[in-house]
Amino acid sequence: MYTQMIFAAIFLGYTIGTGPVISYHYGAGNYKELRNMLKKSLLIMFTSGIAMLLLAWVLASPLSDFFVGYDAELLQMTKHALNIYAFSFVLYGINIFASSFFTALNNGGVSAIIAFLRTLVFQTLAVLFLPFLLGLEGIWWAITIAETLALVISCALLLGKKKKYHY
Secondary structure, eight states, X not given: OHHHHHHHHHHHHHHHHHHHHHHHHXXXXXXXXXHHHHHHHHHHHHHXXXXXXXXXXXXXXXXXXXXXXXXXXXXXXXXXXXXXXXXXXXXXXXXXXXXXXXXXXXXXXXXXXXXXXXXXXXXXXXXXXXXXXXXXXXXXHHHHHHHHHHHHHHHHHHHHTHHHHTO
């Protein structure tokens, strides 16, 4: 989780930084630029997610060693867990951006739906049920599965609200 916070900060920083720009273009009725911001941001989030996945794989050993290097068995388990957990980075940024995008459009309800489902509902359900299906591996896959479910909701809401917000 410590490692996840380092990677998450990059996504959060971007989405916090783009919020005012998105709000400005929406308020100004500049829908072409709003659409451009959405497309470019989704591409940036996806590409950054892939880069973070690869970076997490490359740095799994040193990062794990930094936090749990005192126990060889725990170190191996942590490296394995990080290699699986890293898949969530590919989707994490997109979901964070989708939630932030709706906040910037002054639709806190839709933003809250995405945030609530991805962080409470989907993660809780995944953590509770995946271990029954996959054993210990289920714990490591829980966040990625939760982010995948949240991505479905994020995409549905982005597509469903497209005409309303003209992006």
